[in-house]
Amino acid sequence: MTDWVRVCATSELLPGESQVAWDGDTAILVVNLDGDLYAVEDKCTHEDFELSAGAIDGGEVECTLHGARFDLRTGEALCAPAYAPLPRFPVKVEDGAVWTRDDR
Template sequence: MTDWVDVCKDGELDEGQCRIVDVDDTMIAVFRYDKDYYAIHDMCTHDGGELASGDVEGCEVICPRHGARFCIKNGKALSAPAYEDVATFPTRVEDGVVQVRDDRFD
């Protein structure tokens, strides 16, 4: 089981911003949306490129390479050329700190 990893202080990210953290060699993008935090694997399922530097529109991140869209809340692939969802990860706020963990292998 992976331990919780600190991302940033609660409130440090503005709406639509994200922070990337390395959790056991997995790059995770943690986004702030509608006062909550959501975490997805920072890797486009179309070609393996990173997602975090893409534009954020509402609860969608747009892959900067080929324009595929993913929901930051549930990881769903929303448009071609991506058809496979990205992994999502649990987040929490503990003592004023946003945290994430990789629970895929628990």
Template sequence: MSTSGYTYLCRIETLQEGVPRRFEAQGVPVSLVLTGGEVFAIHDLCSHAAVSLSEGEVEDCAVECWLHGSRFDLRSGEPLDPPATRPVPVYPVTVEDGSVHVDVRDSVLSPQLDGGAQQ
């Protein structure tokens, strides 16, 4: 796979299983999560309260927002629990020769916040 359009974020060995880690790719906050041997990239701001998802807990391929407890599927960005009702973008990831790259230009969704949230 070509990494054209992808942004290098880190070496795979800097990620810990089940521990989200915040990066910035082309000005976009991204949380990388290694879980089940796979790397996922999700927009780092909760769609409900605009707080960092990389500070949350990971379980069963989902990350939990530490502030209000909404969980988001790492594969789709869909909210699994309230109070969040809008998904967060997820981004394509490639790992080549131990280097993790993300394409933030090709998100599944545009970053949006629920009604009263502020960025």
């Protein structure tokens, strides 16, 4: 299992904001939804495109390439053309920072 990767200071990830961290070759999108932190792979499961370029609204992120939407809390694909869920990753807050890791 890989080590935890620092995403940012907690003050840099306020409610409604997101950050991208890299764990090796994996881009991880970390989002603050009303004080709860969620982390998913920053790659649409329909086509290899970064989800961080899309809009985050109501706990969902939309891929700007073809309009697929995903639930950030569960990773579930919510509409076509994506059918596979997003990989989810653990998030922790420690020493004033947000951390995540690719634990697959």
